[in-house]
Amino acid sequence: NSVLTLQDAVVLLVYTEYFDNRPLLVAQSNKRCAVIGGSGFLGRHLVEKLLDRGYSVSVFDIRQSYELPGVTFHQGDLCDKQALLPALKDVSLVFHCASPAPGSDNRALFESVNIQGTRIVIQACIEAGVQKLVLTSSASVVFEGTDIKNGREDLPYAKKPIDYYTQTKIEQEKLVLEACDKEKGFLTVAIRPHGIFGPRDPQLVPILVDTARRGKMKFIIGDGTNLVDFTFVENVVHGHILAAERLRPDSPICGKPYHITNDEPVRFWDFMSEVLVGLGYAAPRYHLPYALVYGLALLLWLLALILRPLVSFKPTFTPMRVALAGTHHYYSCERAKQDMGYKPVVSLKEGIARTVQSYPHLKQGA
Ligand SMILES: NC(=O)C1=CN([C@@H]2O[C@H](COP(=O)(O)OP(=O)(O)OC[C@H]3O[C@@H](n4cnc5c(N)ncnc54)[C@H](OP(=O)(O)O)[C@@H]3O)[C@@H](O)[C@H]2O)C=CC1
Numbered sequence: 558n559s560v561l562t563l564q565d566a567v568v569l570l571v572y573t574e575y576f577d578n579r580p581l582l583v584a585q586s587n588k589r590c591a592v593i594g595g596s597g598f599l600g601r602h603l604v605e606k607l608l609d610r611g612y613s614v615s616v617f618d619i620r621q622s623y624e625l626p627g628v629t630f631h632q633g634d635l636c637d638k639q640a641l642l643p644a645l646k647d648v649s650l651v652f653h654c655a656s657p658a659p660g661s662d663n664r665a666l667f668e669s670v671n672i673q674g675t676r677i678v679i680q681a682c683i684e685a686g687v688q689k690l691v692l693t694s695s696a697s698v699v700f701e702g703t704d705i706k707n708g709r710e711d712l713p714y715a716k717k718p719i720d721y722y723t724q725t726k727i728e729q730e731k732l733v734l735e736a737c738d739k740e741k742g743f744l745t746v747a748i749r750p751h752g753i754f755g756p757r758d759p760q761l762v763p764i765l766v767d768t769a770r771r772g773k774m775k776f777i778i779g780d781g782t783n784l785v786d787f788t789f790v791e792n793v794v795h796g797h798i799l800a801a802e803r804l805r806p807d808s809p810i811c812g813k814p815y816h817i818t819n820d821e822p823v824r825f826w827d828f829m830s831e832v833l834v835g836l837g838y839a840a841p842r843y844h845l846p847y848a849l850v851y852g853l854a855l856l857l858w859l860l861a862l863i864l865r866p867l868v869s870f871k872p873t874f875t876p877m878r879v880a881l882a883g884t885h886h887y888y889s890c891e892r893a894k895q896d897m898g899y900k901p902v903v904s905l906k907e908g909i910a911r912t913v914q915s916y917p918h919l920k921q922g923a
């Protein structure tokens with residue numbers, strides 16, 4: 558019987574989309590998506606917001622870091638297609654936000670996970686009948702260690718990427734955007750956040766506090782006036798969900814990258830100082846010349862590379878970190894505002910306050 562009862566209509570809330578000129582029925586009540594990298598910092602915030610919005614979520618990650626009602630966990634390496642496929646069953650939307658941590662200097666790992674692994678993610682999505690893939694890329698794909706002021710998405714990819722992380726994020730983004738195929742009904746988009754921070758971040762605040770506790774946060778690299786984008790994690794999540802929900806064959810966002818930031822560039826050293834002072838540490842005061850620190854970081858990196866077979870050490874001051882701390886790098890999110898109606902939902906001031914509050918164990922003296 559083809560007549561829908563009122564109850565069916567309410568439960569299904571069916572709407573029609575057109576892919577490949579075929580009408581496709583999507584049941585709103587069965588909003589099922591997958592988050593690859595869903596155990597990580599951004600991934601978990603994304604999962605929590607998706608649950609709030611009525612999605613059920615399948616998480617695929619190399620580790621399981623929490624349990625939540627409405628979430629099914631699949632543990633495995635994304636380079637293994639057979640392990641990945643069950644997580645994509647009955648899923649129409651996939652977020653890919655898994656990557657090795659930028660701090661690791663392991664070229665082979667970056668290449669295998671970010672490049673080869675992303676090829677596998679794309680193949681698995683197509684095989685499983687997934688219709689939309691949202692990649693977490695990075696604004697750093699255009700960063701070469703020199704100033705970027707209000708950079709737009711049409712800046713060319715870095716010709717000389719500053720580290721393996723950036724190099725492989727570029728290849729990853731190209732793979733995902735090139736896979737966008739309206740004819741086949743497989744739509745992709747890349748979100749490029751910058752300097753994500755917020756509660757449970759394993760990088761920014763912990764690295765900062767560790768450096769302060771070791772007495773190395775006394776110096777400002779350069780004159781301290783360089784402007785940078787830091788993005789509160791909930792704004793990054795908001796950008797991802799907007800992109801996913803706007804990704805349709807007739808939308809301008811298909812196959813494109815989008816900067817998502819707080820849209821409030823701030824002096825790198827003011828941001829660091831505010832977090833440090835909020836946690837009870839002194840703000841850095843003494844200036845060091847940028848070229849000197851960058852040169853030393855380069856020397857240390859080379860030394861670590863040469864000595865790797867004998868001793869393993871991880872310098873705090875890598876060339877990438879010094880470049881991030883001493884240059885301008887802020888980006889325009891005009892395209893996201895125009896095409897997706899993006900607007901940050903949490904201001905920088907509130908984001909910093911909520912972040913500081915969430916790290917009582919990292920406070921001075923704790
Ligand atoms: N944090 C930031 O400031 C920015 C981040 N990004 C991008 O955002 C995304 C998320 O970053 P973030 O949340 O900070 O990172 P996290 O390291 O917190 O999260 C990434 C998750 O992916 C997992 N993972 C790594 N390798 C694999 C694999 N082979 N198979 C399955 N899962 C894997 C990680 O596990 P494990 O921890 O065990 O490695 C981790 O749980 C990344 O793509 C990153 O490049 C972009 C711009 C800025």
Ligand SMILES: CC(C)=CCC[C@@H](C)[C@H]1CC[C@H]2C3=C(CC[C@]12C)[C@@]1(C)CCC(=O)C[C@@H]1CC3
Pocket residue numbers: 751752753760761762764765768773774776778785786787873874878879881882
């Ligand atoms: C804006 C952006 C892309 C931030 C990303 C997060 C990290 C790269 C930064 C978080 C803490 C930062 C930090 C430094 C470099 C950049 C970070 C790791 C220093 C090592 C720079 C040199 C110092 O004087 C100490 C800094 C500690 C914190």
